Amino acid sequence: MGVYGERVLPHIVDLTCGMASNARHRQRVCAGLTGEVVEIGFGSGHNVPHYPAAVTSVDAIEPAGTGWRLAGKRLAASPVRVRRAGLDGQVLPFADDSFDSALSTWTLCTIPDPAAALRELRRVLRPGGQLHFVEHGLAPDADVQRWQHRFEPVQKRLFGGCHLTREVLPMLRAAGFDVVESEAFYEPKAPRFLAAETIGVAVSP
Numbered sequence: 111m112g113v114y115g116e117r118v119l120p121h122i123v124d125l126t127c128g129m130a131s132n133a134r135h136r137q138r139v140c141a142g143l144t145g146e147v148v149e150i151g152f153g154s155g156h157n158v159p160h161y162p163a164a165v166t167s168v169d170a171i172e173p174a175g176t177g178w179r180l181a182g183k184r185l186a187a188s189p190v191r192v193r194r195a196g197l198d199g200q201v202l203p204f205a206d207d208s209f210d211s212a213l214s215t216w217t218l219c220t221i222p223d224p225a226a227a228l229r230e231l232r233r234v235l236r237p238g239g240q241l242h243f244v245e246h247g248l249a250p251d252a253d254v255q256r257w258q259h260r261f262e263p264v265q266k267r268l269f270g271g272c273h274l275t276r277e278v279l280p281m282l283r284a285a286g287f288d289v290v291e292s293e294a295f296y297e298p299k300a301p302r303f304l305a306a307e308t309i310g311v312a313v314s315p
């Protein structure tokens with residue numbers, strides 16, 4: 111990871127992901143998490159204040175040390191034990207069947223090989239374990255998709271490999287998850303090509 115990725119981008123991610131408008135999605139996506147949780151692409155910990163009381167611990171996976179440091183205040187205020195357990199969601203340092211729940215918020219867009227990350231989540235989730243997700247991806251409308259394809263090379267350069275055209279539900283299903291809840295929506299007040307979101311829950315059978 112270069113200087114931009116390690117020192118600059120985590121501050122930009124902290125500001126953009128920390129926008130107040132995201133808080134209601136974080137509250138919703140974290141509801142129902144239980145027990146031992148693995149969170150991939152932890153960033154600067156904006157989900158931490160939303161972990162429900164049923165969460166006993168969180169193992170955070172985040173490559174950017176600056177992101178982890180920016181999470182400091184949120185971590186200090188949290189009753190949940192959170193540890194930085196790894197650097198790469200594509201290769202999780204855990205035994206099979208280690209976790210009750212998993213969390214991914216606006217991360218599958220950025221991980222270089224999201225299929226590998228989802229395979230790993232399935233491996234480390236106990237049978238019946240739930241992955242809670244909110245992700246942006248390919249829009250349902252063709253005119254928006256055209257803008258997403260045009261802008262994606264710029265987005266990838268500016269935001270550390272962030273893609274605009276990944277298909278969230280097909281990726282989950284291809285990894286063997288059962289999607290048991292999902293809702294697609296455009297985040298209001300943002301250009302639609304940046305704001306095609308899917309929130310939901312997928313179960314590892």
Ligand SMILES: C[S@@+](CC[C@H](N)C(=O)[O-])C[C@H]1O[C@@H](n2cnc3c(N)ncnc32)[C@H](O)[C@@H]1O
Pocket residue numbers: 123127128150151152153154155156157171172173174177197198199200214215216217220221222
């Ligand atoms: C758009 S940010 C989202 C951060 C956070 N999930 C949130 O909701 O605020 C994407 C995050 O994925 C992280 N990331 C990039 N590559 C990764 C990888 N291979 N494994 C795990 N996380 C990764 C980035 O460092 C960044 O923190």
